[in-house]
Amino acid sequence: MSLYLHNYALSGKPAAIIAQIPCLQDNYGFLIHDVANGKTAAIDTPDAEAINKALSAQGWSLDVIFNTHWHGDHTGGNQVLKDQWGCRIIGPGGERMAIPACDQTIGEGETIALGRLQAKVIETPGHTAGHIVYHFADIAVAFVGDTLFSLGCGRLFEGSAEEMWHSLEKLRALPDNTDIFCAHEYSKANADYALSVDPENRALIERAQQIAELRASHKPTIPSPLGLEKKTNPFLRADSDDMMARLGMQKATPAQVFAHLRQGKDNF
Numbered sequence: 502m503s504l505y506l507h508n509y510a511l512s513g514k515p516a517a518i519i520a521q522i523p524c525l526q527d528n529y530g531f532l533i534h535d536v537a538n539g540k541t542a543a544i545d546t547p548d549a550e551a552i553n554k555a556l557s558a559q560g561w562s563l564d565v566i567f568n569t570h571w572h573g574d575h576t577g578g579n580q581v582l583k584d585q586w587g588c589r590i591i592g593p594g595g596e597r598m599a600i601p602a603c604d605q606t607i608g609e610g611e612t613i614a615l616g617r618l619q620a621k622v623i624e625t626p627g628h629t630a631g632h633i634v635y636h637f638a639d640i641a642v643a644f645v646g647d648t649l650f651s652l653g654c655g656r657l658f659e660g661s662a663e664e665m666w667h668s669l670e671k672l673r674a675l676p677d678n679t680d681i682f683c684a685h686e687y688s689k690a691n692a693d694y695a696l697s698v699d700p701e702n703r704a705l706i707e708r709a710q711q712i713a714e715l716r717a718s719h720k721p722t723i724p725s726p727l728g729l730e731k732k733t734n735p736f737l738r739a740d741s742d743d744m745m746a747r748l749g750m751q752k753a754t755p756a757q758v759f760a761h762l763r764q765g766k767d768n769f
């Protein structure tokens with residue numbers, strides 16, 4: 502089993518370990534472990550077996566599940582893991598009925614604790630109507646589910662382009678050093694599309710090369726720092742003058758430019 506570990510410190514002391522678990526076709530499951538008191542949360546449950554293997558490899562037990570949205574490749578392991586660990590399951594308020602074994606819902610601006618770590622919830626409708634993101638500001642980490650991908654964004658299944666653009670604007674407002682943990686390894690295909698709409702962007706060309714090299718050796722391209730996404734992700738650049746000019750959409754609203762880019766990706 503491949504498992505990737507990321508360490509985060511606070512005031513020079515180890516504070517959190519994030520375990521990144523490739524599973525299913527191209528999903529990532531994540532565990533976040535509070536070093537101070539040993540509490541562990543799963544961010545979504547794409548594959549209970551893969552998550553259990555990671556827990557046992559680390560010697561951790563599962564205390565809580567934080568769901569980002571109701572899709573089966575994010576909640577499919579909820580019931581099995583709850584039966585096994587007796588863990589609590591927290592999910593978005595707007596999707597309670599669709600989230601298996603949900604104990605508690607949470608919404609915009611609310612904070613949830615994992616030991617000494619704190620996550621603030623950001624509602625990001627668009628991919629699904631109730632999608633939420635968990636932002637751990639102290640360690641500069643955001644679990645963004647299927648809202649933002651490296652060089653991409655989620656498909657609009659339950660929301661308008663306007664709503665998704667507003668959601669992406671909220672994520673874009675986070676600090677540049679925020680590590681973006683998205684739930685799928687889509688970076689290579691996203692880079693191909695990004696280059697087709699933003700071919701002269703030097704930072705994007707470099708990032709696409711890095712992604713190609715990482716994927717050639719089967720390494721993850723996730724997490725990516727938000728500052729780099731702001732420079733290279735076409736969906737976060739829908740309101741930039743050069744993107745609008747290149748698309749001949751100088752008079753359009755950012756949401757219209759975003760809608761055009763999203764439609765282009767759907768048909769790419």
Ligand SMILES: [Zn+2]
Nearest residue numbers: 570572628647
């Ligand atoms: Zn989804």
